[in-house]
Amino acid sequence: MATATFEPRIVAFFCNWCTYTASDLAGTARLAYEPNAPVIRVMCSGRVDPQFVLKALEEGADGVLIGGCHPGDCHYQEGNYKALRRFRLLKRVLKDFGVDDERVRLEWISASEGDRVQHVVNEMTNQLRRLGPWRQARS
Amino acid sequence: MAAKPKVAFYWCASCGGCEEAVVDLNETILTVVDAVDIVLWPVAMDFKKHDVEAMPDQSIAVAFINGAVRMSEQEEWVHLLRRKAQTVVAFGSCAHLGGIPGLANLNTRREVFDTCYADVPSLQNPAATRPQGTSVQDHLTLTLPEFFDTVKALDQVVGVDYYLPGCAPPADLIWGAIQAILAGTLPPKGAVLSPNKAACDVCPRKDSKPERLEIAEVKRVATHIADPDTCFLAQGFVCMGPATRGGCGSRCVEGNMPCRGCFGPMDEVSDQGAKFLSAFASVLAPKDEAGIDRLLDQVPDPTGTFYRFSLPTSLLRRRRIGVPV
Numbered sequence: 001m002a003t004a005t006f007e008p009r010i011v012a013f014f015c016n017w018c019t020y021t022a023s024d025l026a027g028t029a030r031l032a033y034e035p036n037a038p039v040i041r042v043m044c045s046g047r048v049d050p051q052f053v054l055k056a057l058e059e060g061a062d063g064v065l066i067g068g069c070h071p072g073d074c075h076y077q078e079g080n081y082k083a084l085r086r087f088r089l090l091k092r093v094l095k096d097f098g099v100d101d102e103r104v105r106l107e108w109i110s111a112s113e114g115d116r117v118q119h120v121v122n123e124m125t126n127q128l129r130r131l132g133p134w135r136q137a138r139s
Numbered sequence: 140m141a142a143k144p145k146v147a148f149y150w151c152a153s154c155g156g157c158e159e160a161v162v163d164l165n166e167t168i169l170t171v172v173d174a175v176d177i178v179l180w181p182v183a184m185d186f187k188k189h190d191v192e193a194m195p196d197q198s199i200a201v202a203f204i205n206g207a208v209r210m211s212e213q214e215e216w217v218h219l220l221r222r223k224a225q226t227v228v229a230f231g232s233c234a235h236l237g238g239i240p241g242l243a244n245l246n247t248r249r250e251v252f253d254t255c256y257a258d259v260p261s262l263q264n265p266a267a268t269r270p271q272g273t274s275v276q277d278h279l280t281l282t283l284p285e286f287f288d289t290v291k292a293l294d295q296v297v298g299v300d301y302y303l304p305g306c307a308p309p310a311d312l313i314w315g316a317i318q319a320i321l322a323g324t325l326p327p328k329g330a331v332l333s334p335n336k337a338a339c340d341v342c343p344r345k346d347s348k349p350e351r352l353e354i355a356e357v358k359r360v361a362t363h364i365a366d367p368d369t370c371f372l373a374q375g376f377v378c379m380g381p382a383t384r385g386g387c388g389s390r391c392v393e394g395n396m397p398c399r400g401c402f403g404p405m406d407e408v409s410d411q412g413a414k415f416l417s418a419f420a421s422v423l424a425p426k427d428e429a430g431i432d433r434l435l436d437q438v439p440d441p442t443g444t445f446y447r448f449s450l451p452t453s454l455l456r457r458r459r460i461g462v463p464v
Contacts, residue, residue, distance in 0.1 A: 046421075050413040054454035071426070078426075085420040088431045089441060093416060096245055096442035097455045098462030 008062035008128035010037035012121070013052065015045045017075040018110050019067030025114035033118040034125040037065055044068070045106075046079025050090045053104055062134045063103040065124055067117075070108040080108070102127045103134060144200035144321070147179035147191070148230075149220055151213040152240040152290065153206030157231040158182040160307035161203075167314055174321055175200070179220075191219060199224040201320055203303070207233040207240045207451065208291045212284035221297040226325075228316065228332075232306040232401045234293040235331070236411075237451025239306070241290045242443055244450050244457035248288045288460060292452045302331040306401035306448060309388050333386030335406050338398050341385040344370045352422040357437035360396060371397040372422065377444055382408065382415035401448050410454045412445035419445075 014020040020041045026033065042048060045068025053064045066087065068080040087106045094104060105124055109116045148161065164171065178199060179186045202224035208214055221227055232238040243251055256262070256269050273282050293299050303316055316332045319325045326332075339345060348370040358365075358375040365371060371378035371392075379400035380392075387402050404411035425431045438444065446453055 050417050051408075051410050051454065054410055054413055058454045081426040082421045084428070085423050085425070085431050086417055088428065089416050089420045089435055089438075090413075092435065093412070093442045093445065096458060098459030099455075 006129060006133060008036055008125060008131075008133070009060065010063040010065055010121070010124060010128065011056040011061045012037040012039045012065040012067065013042050013045070013048045014039050014067040014109075015047075015069060015075075015080075016041055016043045018069035018073065019045075019107070019117065021111035022067075022109045022113045023117045025111065026117045027114075029114050031114055031118045033121050036125045036128075037121045044074065044076050044079035045083035046074075046076065046081075048083060048086070050086055053090065057099065057103070057134060060134075062131075063105070063124060063128050065120070066104075066106045067109050067120075068106070070110055073110060099134070100131055102131055143174065143176045145178045145194075145198060146175040147199050147202040147220060147224065148177070148182075149179060149202060149204045149216060150181060151204065151206030151217065151234070151293075152209040152238075153231065153233050154239070155182065156307040157205035157233075160231070160305075160310065160313060163307075163310045164314060165310075167310070171317055175317075188216070188219070191223060194223050196222050197225050201226045201228060203228045203230040204293055205230040205234050205307075207237050208287075208293065208296045209240055209243070210284040210286055214296055217293060217297050226300045226320065227293075227297065228301045228303055229293040229299045230303045231308055232304065232403065232448045234299075235302045235304050235452075236403045236449040237290055237292045238448050241292070241449070241451040242447070243290050245442065246458065247460055248286050251286075289457050290451050295451065300328045301325065302403075304331055304333050304384060304402040305387055306399075309390070311388070312386060331384065331403070331406070333384055333402060336385045337381060337405060338383040338385040338387065338389070338402065339380040341389065342370075342380055342392055343389055344368065344392060347373065349373055353424045354419075354422050354434070355424045357434060359437075365395055365397070367395050372419075377419065377438060379411075379415055379445070379447075381418040382411050399447055400445075403449055403452075411449045412442070412453055415445045416441070 014023060023039055045066055048066050056064050068083050071080060074080040107120050179191055202220040204217060204220060204227060208217060229235045233240055252269055256264055270283055272285055273280055303312060312333055347368060352372055354375050356375050365374055365376060376397045378397035380398040382404060383398050383400045384402040384405050391398055400411060404414060408414045423434050425434055
């Protein structure tokens with residue numbers, strides 16, 4: 001259950017060309033947002049192996065955020081479509097593992113949308129604060 | 140005469156197929172029996188637990204253990220065998236990865252019991268009897284092994300030296316392992332005793348795989364007959380080959396059935412289901428959510444399909460307890 005002191009840890013995989021650049025923009029524009037989502041830069045959202053998401057959850061992350069370029073804007077033409085297909089399938093599998101829907105999220109954020117990074121990270125952090133920690137039941 | 144090395148075979152949560160696999164050595168088994176002393180084999184010979192307990196520690200050269208660990212009795216047995224044996228081999232998919240019994244990790248003990256002792260349509264259980272840990276009848280106390288919520292692979296309970304993959308392991312790999320043990324030529328501990336190559340890499344249909352795979356419609360063996368010479372993925376069937384270790388002899392493919400993944404992942408992969416999910420999703424044709432979802436609806440049980448043999452050894456291991464199905 002969520003407590004007043006619980007701060008979720010979100011692992012954010014941002015693509016180099018769009019969402020990572022957007023988070024840089026958010027920084028230079030001095031947009032303040034929740035510090036709960038340290039960013040791991042990947043060259044493309046299509047690089048995010050579903051194992052990365054599961055590994056993050058297994059090692060104690062409360063949520064995983066994947067950020068990529070808008071459809072049609074991928075630096076590598078099709079990487080974000082691959083990410084989308086993996087994400088849609090992974091969400092079905094995560095449901096069977098009992099992982100709440102809000103914990104794993106995919107967002108298209110272009111290089112100019114620093115405010116969108118701010119909004120998404122704040123929103124997800126607040127959702128996970130309400131949802132409480134992800135503790136994988138072990139028995 | 141020098142004492143022959145002692146060998147034990149044991150079964151945990153399994154179907155008996157691994158015992159069949161040993162018998163499938165055919166006349167080779169006579170060579171095995173000549174070379175070793177079988178000190179435990181519940182399916183074929185009458186030894187009891189106290190016989191094993193009476194043996195000195197480390198006196199068994201090799202214990203081949205098949206089946207997953209899902210009950211306290213199995214847990215006791217594998218601890219006992221680990222103590223008595225110098226080398227423990229996880230034999231078959233269930234001991235190696237959790238196997239088919241491991242799919243029960245999508246449910247809890249209570250849900251399994253609800254199905255088995257209450258909900259099955261063919262069941263008659265008017266007294267609503269369920270297995271109890273201890274029950275008293277006529278002043279006698281009866282104790283049953285505990286049934287765990289979570290099924291485990293062998294190495295999640297005791298140390299395992301080698302893995303013989305497969306459901307069931309093919310005779311040539313079993314024989315190769317036994318020869319290596321007798322000759323003392325085993326690889327470093329922890330090895331899976333099958334080549335670290337993807338099933339696709341050694342598939343007889345490899346040449347029919349197109350340069351660029353693209354699946355526009357998903358087919359199922361229940362509703363479509365596969366062409367016997369063409370790559371299953373190229374035809375749109377879910378085939379676990381890309382994420383599965385080879386060395387199986389492609390028995391399923393030769394029988395015109397796609398790979399189901401029983402050999403588990405290659406050494407570099409930590410989650411076979413996720414790895415296959417990744418490969419499969421990346422070759423689907425659609426690029427928009429509606430089109431993707433329409434295609435994914437054609438895979439009725441992705442978790443049970445991709446993790447058919449490996450759920451207990453996947454990164455998340457089970458459905459989170461407390462989350463309803």
